[in-house]
Amino acid sequence: MSSILETVELSFSYPGTNTEALHKLNLRIPEGKKTAICGHNGSGKSTLFLQAIGINSPASGQVLWKHAPLSYTSKELKQLRQQVGLVFQDPEQQLILNTPFEDVSYGLRNAGIAEVQIQQRTKEMLQTMRLEHLAHTPIHHLSLGQKKRVALAGVLVLEPELLLLDEPTAYLDRISEQQLVQELERIHKRGVTLVMATHDMNLAYSWADWILIMEKGQCIMEGTPYDIFSDPAAILGLGLDMPMLLDIWHALPAAIRQEKGMLPPRSVEEFKTLTQKIFA
Incomplete structure (x- = not known):
């Protein structure tokens, strides 16, 4: 698989701490795929994202964007952040203006886009994200799910090649989560590489093409969902949960599970389709 973003022996510590948030981290983000990064709080997921867009720079090691080391000059970082978008877990950290229209247009204006294009692209993005009816509603009147979609729209309007999402479904109800996942599917079909940091093993298993498991600032497992969850003892040993569907699947008799491969x-x-075939 071709990688779009890599880290090579990447280490980083936050000021005032003796513990490394990232320790000689080596990982690859496959281009064009949906990647889930899983691990406990403090495993390094959010820190990795901040490194990926150059908010923090390494103590040692490198971040590679399309196989070239990041440059930390203002000009290069400005360009990078149009190619790599980050949506924070808490949309309040990202929404800085009064209405969705103002907030989504801000990134374009900051990038020096012509005003006519700003107006057009902002309207189109709000329509794409089904937010046009809320374009001029005060941000503080929006639900959490709506705020997350506005934050996502504000990143997408810059047309990034790689989209990083930090716990995007956190605190959402089931319907809002499903709507967000549907939006991500549409985004991915347009050719955007997606990376999601999540605690939700059910979501990671059902959504991702590729999964990375982080622990203590290192990537300790990588592979397809089938690869990662083929060893329940290893997953449970890390204090992570097995996906519920797999638990149910493994509860079925082996003779049924192994039928016809x-x-x-x-x-x-x-699951419904398989059980209908099995018990028909």
């Missing part, structure tokens, strides 16, 4: 289902719909 069936792969474990990755969605409720797949």
